[in-house]
Amino acid sequence: MTATNGERLYDVIVVGAGFGGLYAIHRLRGDGLSVLCLEASDDIGGVWHHNRYPGARCDVESLDYSYSFSPELQQEWSWTERYAAQPEILAYLHHVADRFDLRRDIRLDTRVIATTRDDEAGEWSVVTAAGESFRARFLILATGALSSPKSPDLAGLENFTGAVYRTSSWPAEPVDFAGKTVGVLGTGSTGVQCIPEIAAEAERLFVFQRTPSYTLPSGNRPLDGATVAAVKSRYEDYRAELRQSRAGIPAPTSGEPGTDYSREEKRARWDACWQAGRGMPSHFVDSMKPGPTNDELCDYLRDKIRAVVIDPATAEALCPKTYPFGARRICLETGYLEAYNRANVTLVDLSANAFEHFTSSGMRAGGRDYPLDAVVLAIGFDAFTGPVVRIDIRNGRGERLAECWAEGPRTYMGFMTAGFPNLFILTGPGSPSVLTNVVMMLEHDVDWVADCIAWLDQHGISSIEADESAQTEWMEHVAELAAGTLYAKHNSWYMGSNIPGKRRMFLAYTGGYAGFAAAAAEVAADRYRGFMVR
Ligand code: NA7
Numbered sequence: 001m002t003a004t005n006g007e008r009l010y011d012v013i014v015v016g017a018g019f020g021g022l023y024a025i026h027r028l029r030g031d032g033l034s035v036l037c038l039e040a041s042d043d044i045g046g047v048w049h050h051n052r053y054p055g056a057r058c059d060v061e062s063l064d065y066s067y068s069f070s071p072e073l074q075q076e077w078s079w080t081e082r083y084a085a086q087p088e089i090l091a092y093l094h095h096v097a098d099r100f101d102l103r104r105d106i107r108l109d110t111r112v113i114a115t116t117r118d119d120e121a122g123e124w125s126v127v128t129a130a131g132e133s134f135r136a137r138f139l140i141l142a143t144g145a146l147s148s149p150k151s152p153d154l155a156g157l158e159n160f161t162g163a164v165y166r167t168s169s170w171p172a173e174p175v176d177f178a179g180k181t182v183g184v185l186g187t188g189s190t191g192v193q194c195i196p197e198i199a200a201e202a203e204r205l206f207v208f209q210r211t212p213s214y215t216l217p218s219g220n221r222p223l224d225g226a227t228v229a230a231v232k233s234r235y236e237d238y239r240a241e242l243r244q245s246r247a248g249i250p251a252p253t254s255g256e257p258g259t260d261y262s263r264e265e266k267r268a269r270w271d272a273c274w275q276a277g278r279g280m281p282s283h284f285v286d287s288m289k290p291g292p293t294n295d296e297l298c299d300y301l302r303d304k305i306r307a308v309v310i311d312p313a314t315a316e317a318l319c320p321k322t323y324p325f326g327a328r329r330i331c332l333e334t335g336y337l338e339a340y341n342r343a344n345v346t347l348v349d350l351s352a353n354a355f356e357h358f359t360s361s362g363m364r365a366g367g368r369d370y371p372l373d374a375v376v377l378a379i380g381f382d383a384f385t386g387p388v389v390r391i392d393i394r395n396g397r398g399e400r401l402a403e404c405w406a407e408g409p410r411t412y413m414g415f416m417t418a419g420f421p422n423l424f425i426l427t428g429p430g431s432p433s434v435l436t437n438v439v440m441m442l443e444h445d446v447d448w449v450a451d452c453i454a455w456l457d458q459h460g461i462s463s464i465e466a467d468e469s470a471q472t473e474w475m476e477h478v479a480e481l482a483a484g485t486l487y488a489k490h491n492s493w494y495m496g497s498n499i500p501g502k503r504r505m506f507l508a509y510t511g512g513y514a515g516f517a518a519a520a521a522e523v524a525a526d527r528y529r530g531f532m533v534r
Helices: 019-030 071-076 086-099 189-201 225-232 235-243 263-276 292-308 312-318 438-458 468-483 513-525
Strands: 009-015 035-038 112-118 123-128 133-141 163-166 181-185 204-209 215-217 331-333 345-349 355-358 362-365 368-371 374-377 392-394 423-425 464-466 531-533
Touching (some): 035 133, 181 189, 189 331, 312 345, 438 513
Parallel strands (some): 204 345
């Protein structure tokens, strides 16, 4: 097809070649559509390409955090660990790209910086950093929820003459910390993963902590043949069960509230979860809700920290006290707490010794200088909206999406935002997104979008967009559900509160995968109720 300006017109342009983008190419191509995938990086893999810091690992089990669209792929790929490390996940994505011959539709080193809708032509014009332009009838942002790193708002960092590493864009070549004094900033999921690895290598490690995290032992281990074979023998049924769940991951539960049990009985149950590396959040049905069971679980987890970390002052500083378990993302760890028992590791509590600035040779906090050879920034992401608004997206009326979202993102079911026809977002704000097994969620969203495009084409409809009132209703529903959770009462990247100036609101749908998928299917079956077609 040819665009109105004489360029080639693709049916669909997909932005991003991570888990979502790769499956989108496969599915849309299978539907007979022409697809072009534009990827900013020099290779595929999305966040799994960039986040190659030491210790990087998924916090969803590998047998679950993998594609289900191909039974053959599912059978032929064998994960080696319960929680796959970054190199194995990246190798899997490369395998998928090769096996399904996806690379021929991907342009690497092609960063999309702007896109404008031409309403008359019914085309999206996409402009890249190199000044190239491409056109398509539909645009799909497969840009991920956690792919836009938070900018380092750290005074004096530009004066620091040592090495600065960002976990979110770790160098491809090996980094050698042997003999070095290293400082790590950030103790979220990423910091918790890389700190034990760096501690084992560096001469000296200072961990600069602003807010401590609740951590659970991951219970990671090599996957034995019998476990893998048991899942593979019934993979379709297993996936179907996950699709009926809240988060798309197994959540073993007693089905009972903790309030039915004494403190000692609860602690005995939690000890079993701690040993197994499984089931802590879900064992009691009220563990993750405000109330006495959650309060007791917080006490239990703080006692665990005190039991593992030998130095009492360090243990106390590592105990989260300003927010409850479940209000922020739970961090799975391997050797994290134990790392603080090493003679070469020092925790610097920035809540008591405030960060002042970087110097040419290190960092100053709480009136003290910390000489450093290298700094590792594990300071997080501008979640959900960052990857979308960093592209200059304009509709046919010249309105910028970033401005439309200035008071917070607005979508209908995460898929589309009113006023921007034929622009789809995978795992967009207002969808269950990062509260689920994201691979399952992405497959769902790709299928929903592909089915929608197929329906539009069958009916000779050229344009679809979210209806403003359906969108308002959806966002109110999202806010209403979130208001009853622990998340809404505390600060985290889920709330956008880690980014200065970002509107504070809960950015995901907390109603769970199964309910969301059922609602999305119902909307589609009802001729895309809540969307306007032309
Ligand atoms: P997170 O969970 O946002 O953690 C970032 C950490 O960095 C957190 O401890 C922050 O402290 C800290 N931080 C951020 N800015 C600063 C400054 N300026 N000074 C000191 N410390 C700072 O990001 P992660 O990458 O760990 O995890 C994100 C998700 O990615 C993860 O859940 C996985 O799903 C994948 P704060 O809490 O703001 O006080």
